[in-house]
Amino acid sequence: AQSVTQPDIHITVSEGASLELRCNYSYGATPYLFWYVQSPGQGLQLLLKYFSGDTLVQGIKGFEAEFKRSQSSFNLRKPSVHWSDAAEYFCAVGAAEYGNKLVFGAGTILRVKS
Amino acid sequence: NAGVTQTPKFQVLKTGQSMTLQCAQDMNHEYMSWYRQDPGMGLRLIHYSVGAGITDQGEVPNGYNVSRSTTEDFPLRLLSAAPSQTSVYFCASSPGTVYEQYFGPGTRLTVT
Numbered sequence: 428a429q430s431v432t433q434p435d436i437h438i439t440v441s442e443g444a445s446l447e448l449r450c451n452y453s454y455g456a457t458p459y460l461f462w463y464v465q466s467p468g469q470g471l472q473l474l475l476k477y478f479s480g481d482t483l484v485q486g487i488k489g490f491e492a493e494f495k496r497s498q499s500s501f502n503l504r505k506p507s508v509h510w511s512d513a514a515e516y517f518c519a520v521g522a523a524e525y526g527n528k529l530v531f532g533a534g535t536i537l538r539v540k541s
Numbered sequence: 542n543a544g545v546t547q548t549p550k551f552q553v554l555k556t557g558q559s560m561t562l563q564c565a566q567d568m569n570h571e572y573m574s575w576y577r578q579d580p581g582m583g584l585r586l587i588h589y590s591v592g593a594g595i596t597d598q599g600e601v602p603n604g605y606n607v608s609r610s611t612t613e614d615f616p617l618r619l620l621s622a623a624p625s626q627t628s629v630y631f632c633a634s635s636p637g638t639v640y641e642q643y644f645g646p647g648t649r650l651t652v653t
Binding site for chain 1: 574576581582583584585586589591599631641642643644645646647
């Protein structure tokens with residue numbers, strides 16, 4: 428069965444520090460991958476996506492992610508975190524073979540210390 | 542474009558009551574989906590549709606019905622609400638299979 432693991436439930440970083448949120452997946456098909464962000468009481472906003480091509484993808488708000496097929500990972504990074512980045516982050520995986528169905532990770536809550 | 546809209550934003554039901562969560566999109570997207578979000582579990586797919594007149598079950602379909610009579614609308618029906626259906630519900634739409642999904646603002650449902 429398809430699964431997505433975000434090993435860190437909570438992460439706290441200082442403002443200005445770098446950030447890496449981990450995402451690992453188990454999928455029986457060529458995946459396409461997403462990172463979404465959710466601020467409290469809000470819907471989900473797409474940060475970035477990977478379908479094919481360059482394995483390092485750039486997103487909005489200064490985020491980037493790297494697809495590593497050999498490690499089944501799609502980790503999200505930001506070189507310098509801002510207080511406004513505090514939110515919950517979700518990794519999601521789909522595959523053309525499974526239609527439009529996405530499987531989401533459990534989420535990582537990011538807290539930013541000033 | 543309003544994008545994906547959902548009504549109501551909040552709802553409290555008693556066990557056994559029925560209701561319909563509304564979802565509409567104005568982007569002419571073929572794909573629409575319903576997810577529920579529970580703490581520590583991410584989002585789980587309830588039902589989805591690949592076009593008007595076509596629906597299918599997702600990961601957690603029990604207790605929910607859907608229909609898709611138009612491209613724009615994809616309502617989710619709870620026939621007999623149970624406390625286990627207390628959750629935040631998100632509707633999403635997508636232009637095709639290998640595309641990102643666009644999410645609505647969510648409906649917070651409490652069943653007492």
